[in-house]
Amino acid sequence: MASIGHPAAGPQALPLSPELLHKMDAYWRAANYLSVGQIYLKDNALLDRPLTLEDVKPRLLGHFGTTPGLNFLYVHLNRIICERQTKMMYVIGPGHGGPGIVANTYLEGSYTEIYPNIERDRDGIKRLFRQFSWPYGIPSHVAPETPGSIHEGGELGYSLLHAYGAAFDNPDLIVACIVGDGEAETGPCATSWHSNKFLNPITDGAVLPILHLNGFKIANPTVLARIPQVELEDLFKGYGYKPFFITGDDPATMHQEMAALLDIVYDEIRAIQKNAHENNDTTRPIWPMIVMRTPKGWTGPKFVDGKPVEGTWRAHQVPIADVRDKPEHLQQLEDWMKSYHPEELFDAQGQFKEEFASIAPKGDLRMGMSPHANGGLLLQPLRMPDFCDYEVKFPSPGAVDVEATEVLGEFLRDVMKSNMGHRNFRVFGPDETASNRLQAIYEVSEKRWMAELEEVDTDLDVDGRVMEVLSEHMCQGWLEGYLLTGRHGFFSCYEAFIHIIDSMFNQHAKWLKVTRDLPWRKPIASLNYLLSSHVWRQDHNGFSHQDPGFIDHVASKKADIVRIYLPPDANTLLSVGNHCLQSRNYVNLIIAGKQPAPVWMKMDDAIRHCTVGAGIWHWASNDDGGDPDVVMACAGDVPTLETMAAVSILRKQHPDLKIRVVNVVDLMALQPPSEHPHGLPDEDFDRMFTTDKPVIFAYHGYPALIHTLTYRRKNHDNIHVRGYKEEGTTTTPFDMCVLNDLDRFRLVLDVHLRVPKLAALREEAMHKFTAKRQEHKLYVSQFGEDLPEVRDWRWSGKGSDASALDTGGDNA
Structure with a gap:
C-alpha cells in the first residue's frame, strides 16, 4: 500500500527546516484566521479590543468545516510551486470552502491586485471580512469573483472534470484538484475518475486528485470516510490511480508528512512525463493521487455547549452559531480566533508580515494569478476555413435533400485540421459523433483513447482530439474546463439526453453572467451545443428519445448569455456554426436534424437570414x-x-x-x-x-x-x-x-x-x-x-x- 507515515527521526529526513516549518504553519494560521473572520466579523478585524456583538455580522453564513484542510493544501502546494518553479492551478470541489481560497489569494497579494479596494492592511482586512456573504458582496463559495478559480463550487460533482479539461493540451500545467468526500458521492464525480484514460502524458498536463476525507456532510457521515482503507485503496487502484494516504490532526507532524508526500508525488508526475517525452511512450501511466484524512473543522472549537464539534458534522457550516444569544459563545469565538495568534502574523498596520508572506510564489506562479484560470488572457482565435466553400448547391428550393449535420461535419473536419498545430480545438460528445453524422472529423483526428485496444477498434488514437465517453456529465465538464482555460470546443448530443447536464449548463451560464461584470475576467470562447437526433426524427428509439425541452431551459437564462438557433437547412446550419465558433462568452444552442432534408436557401441568403434571425x-x-x-x-x-x-x-x-x-x-x-x-x-x-x-x-x-x-x-x-x-x-x-x-x-x-x-x-x-x-x-x-x-x-x-x-x- 502506498502510504505516508511519520518521517524517520533525524533532521536529514525532515523535508521542512524548522524555519520553513514555522513560516508555513504561520501562513496556514493566517489563512485560517482570515477564513473565520470572513464568516463572523464586520469590524474589529484584528481583535484590537475585546469582541462585542457590534463586531459580529447579523447573519452568520459560510462553511468552515472543509476550509482548514483546503488552506493546509494551498500552503503546501505553494511550497512545491516555489521550489520547483512549476505552473499549477487549484481546483476545489468543496466549493463552500470559499473563505479559504479568498484568504489565500489575499495573503499572496493576488486579491488586492485584482480588487485594489481590499488593501493589504487593517482597513483592507476589515473590508475583506465585511464583503463575505454580505448583500452585494461576494458569495460564500468559490465563484467567478474568486481569483484563480475556474470552478464555481455552488454545485458538487464537477471539479475533477474541470481539472482534466484544464489539463488537456496544457503539457506544462499541473492541476491540483481537491475532491470533497461529500462531492465524491455524486454521480458525475464517480465517472470523473475515468478521465485518466483520456490524458496523454506527452501532449497534456497532469491532474493531481486529492480526496479530502473529513468525514461528514451537512448532517451525515460520508461514504468514503466510513469504509476500510484497504477497500478505499482498492477502489482507486481499480480506477487506475496510485493512491497515497495521509492522516492526522497534529499540525507539526502533518506539515512534515505532507511536504514529504508532495515531493514524492511531484517527482512521480515528472518522471511519468519525462519517460513519455523521451521515449515517445504513450502507454497509459498509473498517475498518483492523494487521500488526505483530517478532522472536519480542524483547528476550530472542539466543543460547543458540551457537544463535540471538531471532527463532526456540527463543524460543517458555522461551528459557533448562537453568538448573539449566548454571551459565552461570543467569548468562545474570540478565544478561537485568538488561538491563531494574529498578533504574530500581522504587523501594526495590519499587513501580513513579510517573513511569512515571502514564502508565497511570485507573479503568475501564484495560483490566484494563473493565466490559465483567466482563460481569456490566453485565448487565440480559431483558424477558420471559409464556410461558404461547403455550400450545398441546388437548382431550386427544396429540390435537393442532404443530411445537414453531415455537411457541418465536413466543415468541422477542416476547422479541426486548420487548428491541429495550435492544439486549441476539440470536439466532445457522448459516443454520438458519428451517429450525429459528424464522422468526417475522423479523417483528420480520431477519438482520444488511452485504454487497451483490440483489432476491431476503429478511429481510436492516443492523440485523438475527439473526446467521446458515454457520460454527458464528463463531456460537459471537460469542455467547460477546456473553455475556461482559453481554448475552443464543440459539443454534439442527442436532443433528449442533453437534459442530463441541465444543472451544469446552469452553473456555466451563471458563471458567464457574473464574469460580464468583472473586467479582469477576459472573454472566453462560447460553449457551443449541437443537438441532433432530435424529437421529430426518432423513428426507432421512440418516446423516450423525444424531448425538445432543453430549448426552454436555455431560454430562461439571461438574454446577454444565451443564443438559440433552429437552422432550417444545411446552408443555414453552416452559417450558424461558423458564427458560433467565433463568438465569445455565450452559450449557443443549435438544433439540427441528421436525416436527409431539403435545402431551401442559397448561401448568400442563408448568411443574411441568419444575421437578422428571421425573414x-x-x-x-x-x-x-x-x-x-x-x-x-x-x-x-x-x-x-x-x-x-x-x-x-x-x-x-x-x-x-x-x-x-x-x-x-x-x-x-x-x-x-x-x-x-x-x-x-x-x-x-x-x-x-x-x-x-x-x-x-x-x-x-x-x-x-x-x-x-x-x-x-x-x-x-x-x-x-x-x-x-x-x-x-x-x-x-x-x-x-x-x-x-x-x-x-x-x-x-x-x-x-x-x-x-x-x-x-x-x-x-x-x-x-x-x-x-x-x-x-x-x-x-x-x-x-x-x-x-x-x-x-x-x-x-x-x-x-x-x-x-x-x-x-x-x-x-
Missing part, C-alpha cells in the same frame, strides 16, 4: 409584398418542411389566398430588443408577422415558449402555435407530426379555421383533412412507412427564386 421567404409566398390573408411561420427543419408542404397544398387549392411564409432561425429574434439583443424591432416584426392577420406558427419545441417570447408583440393574440405536445412512440417520421398536430394537413386545416375568407369552406376542410389524416394512420399501420405523397413530396410552388428574401430590416 420572409418571398419565393414561397404569394402575397406579392402586400397584405397577406395568413402568415405561415416556422422554426426548425421539420416544422419548415411541414409548413412548406402545407403552403403548397393551400396555393394549389386556393390560388387567390394570399400567403406569407416567415422562417425563424434565431429564436430570440421573436423577443423585442428590450428583452434580448437579437430581438427584432417592433416595426420589423410587424412587417413580417403583420399586426392583425392570423399567424400559423409551426415550431420545433413546446408551443408555450413561442407565446412567452412574443407576448409583447402587437399581433400576439393572433399567433397560433403548433409544436411538440408530449405525444410520441416508435413510429414513422410523418406520424410523429400527426401525433402532435404539426403535420401539413393539420396546418392547412388551421388556416381554414382562422382565415375569415375561408369560413364557408371550414366544414368541408374539416372532413377532407381529417379523412386524410385517417388515411395516413391506416397506411402506416399496414405498410410501416409514410404515404408515398408524403415521402416523395417536393416543393413546386411558382416563383422558385431562392434569392427572394426579406429579412425585415434595412441593414440586413
Whole structure:
C-alpha cells in the first residue's frame, strides 16, 4: 500500500527546516484566521479590543468545516510551486470552502491586485471580512469573483472534470484538484475518475486528485470516510490511480508528512512525463493521487455547549452559531480566533508580515494569478476555413435533400485540421459523433483513447482530439474546463439526453453572467451545443428519445448569455456554426436534424437570414409584398418542411389566398430588443408577422415558449402555435407530426379555421383533412412507412427564386 507515515527521526529526513516549518504553519494560521473572520466579523478585524456583538455580522453564513484542510493544501502546494518553479492551478470541489481560497489569494497579494479596494492592511482586512456573504458582496463559495478559480463550487460533482479539461493540451500545467468526500458521492464525480484514460502524458498536463476525507456532510457521515482503507485503496487502484494516504490532526507532524508526500508525488508526475517525452511512450501511466484524512473543522472549537464539534458534522457550516444569544459563545469565538495568534502574523498596520508572506510564489506562479484560470488572457482565435466553400448547391428550393449535420461535419473536419498545430480545438460528445453524422472529423483526428485496444477498434488514437465517453456529465465538464482555460470546443448530443447536464449548463451560464461584470475576467470562447437526433426524427428509439425541452431551459437564462438557433437547412446550419465558433462568452444552442432534408436557401441568403434571425421567404409566398390573408411561420427543419408542404397544398387549392411564409432561425429574434439583443424591432416584426392577420406558427419545441417570447408583440393574440405536445412512440417520421398536430394537413386545416375568407369552406376542410389524416394512420399501420405523397413530396410552388428574401430590416 502506498502510504505516508511519520518521517524517520533525524533532521536529514525532515523535508521542512524548522524555519520553513514555522513560516508555513504561520501562513496556514493566517489563512485560517482570515477564513473565520470572513464568516463572523464586520469590524474589529484584528481583535484590537475585546469582541462585542457590534463586531459580529447579523447573519452568520459560510462553511468552515472543509476550509482548514483546503488552506493546509494551498500552503503546501505553494511550497512545491516555489521550489520547483512549476505552473499549477487549484481546483476545489468543496466549493463552500470559499473563505479559504479568498484568504489565500489575499495573503499572496493576488486579491488586492485584482480588487485594489481590499488593501493589504487593517482597513483592507476589515473590508475583506465585511464583503463575505454580505448583500452585494461576494458569495460564500468559490465563484467567478474568486481569483484563480475556474470552478464555481455552488454545485458538487464537477471539479475533477474541470481539472482534466484544464489539463488537456496544457503539457506544462499541473492541476491540483481537491475532491470533497461529500462531492465524491455524486454521480458525475464517480465517472470523473475515468478521465485518466483520456490524458496523454506527452501532449497534456497532469491532474493531481486529492480526496479530502473529513468525514461528514451537512448532517451525515460520508461514504468514503466510513469504509476500510484497504477497500478505499482498492477502489482507486481499480480506477487506475496510485493512491497515497495521509492522516492526522497534529499540525507539526502533518506539515512534515505532507511536504514529504508532495515531493514524492511531484517527482512521480515528472518522471511519468519525462519517460513519455523521451521515449515517445504513450502507454497509459498509473498517475498518483492523494487521500488526505483530517478532522472536519480542524483547528476550530472542539466543543460547543458540551457537544463535540471538531471532527463532526456540527463543524460543517458555522461551528459557533448562537453568538448573539449566548454571551459565552461570543467569548468562545474570540478565544478561537485568538488561538491563531494574529498578533504574530500581522504587523501594526495590519499587513501580513513579510517573513511569512515571502514564502508565497511570485507573479503568475501564484495560483490566484494563473493565466490559465483567466482563460481569456490566453485565448487565440480559431483558424477558420471559409464556410461558404461547403455550400450545398441546388437548382431550386427544396429540390435537393442532404443530411445537414453531415455537411457541418465536413466543415468541422477542416476547422479541426486548420487548428491541429495550435492544439486549441476539440470536439466532445457522448459516443454520438458519428451517429450525429459528424464522422468526417475522423479523417483528420480520431477519438482520444488511452485504454487497451483490440483489432476491431476503429478511429481510436492516443492523440485523438475527439473526446467521446458515454457520460454527458464528463463531456460537459471537460469542455467547460477546456473553455475556461482559453481554448475552443464543440459539443454534439442527442436532443433528449442533453437534459442530463441541465444543472451544469446552469452553473456555466451563471458563471458567464457574473464574469460580464468583472473586467479582469477576459472573454472566453462560447460553449457551443449541437443537438441532433432530435424529437421529430426518432423513428426507432421512440418516446423516450423525444424531448425538445432543453430549448426552454436555455431560454430562461439571461438574454446577454444565451443564443438559440433552429437552422432550417444545411446552408443555414453552416452559417450558424461558423458564427458560433467565433463568438465569445455565450452559450449557443443549435438544433439540427441528421436525416436527409431539403435545402431551401442559397448561401448568400442563408448568411443574411441568419444575421437578422428571421425573414420572409418571398419565393414561397404569394402575397406579392402586400397584405397577406395568413402568415405561415416556422422554426426548425421539420416544422419548415411541414409548413412548406402545407403552403403548397393551400396555393394549389386556393390560388387567390394570399400567403406569407416567415422562417425563424434565431429564436430570440421573436423577443423585442428590450428583452434580448437579437430581438427584432417592433416595426420589423410587424412587417413580417403583420399586426392583425392570423399567424400559423409551426415550431420545433413546446408551443408555450413561442407565446412567452412574443407576448409583447402587437399581433400576439393572433399567433397560433403548433409544436411538440408530449405525444410520441416508435413510429414513422410523418406520424410523429400527426401525433402532435404539426403535420401539413393539420396546418392547412388551421388556416381554414382562422382565415375569415375561408369560413364557408371550414366544414368541408374539416372532413377532407381529417379523412386524410385517417388515411395516413391506416397506411402506416399496414405498410410501416409514410404515404408515398408524403415521402416523395417536393416543393413546386411558382416563383422558385431562392434569392427572394426579406429579412425585415434595412441593414440586413
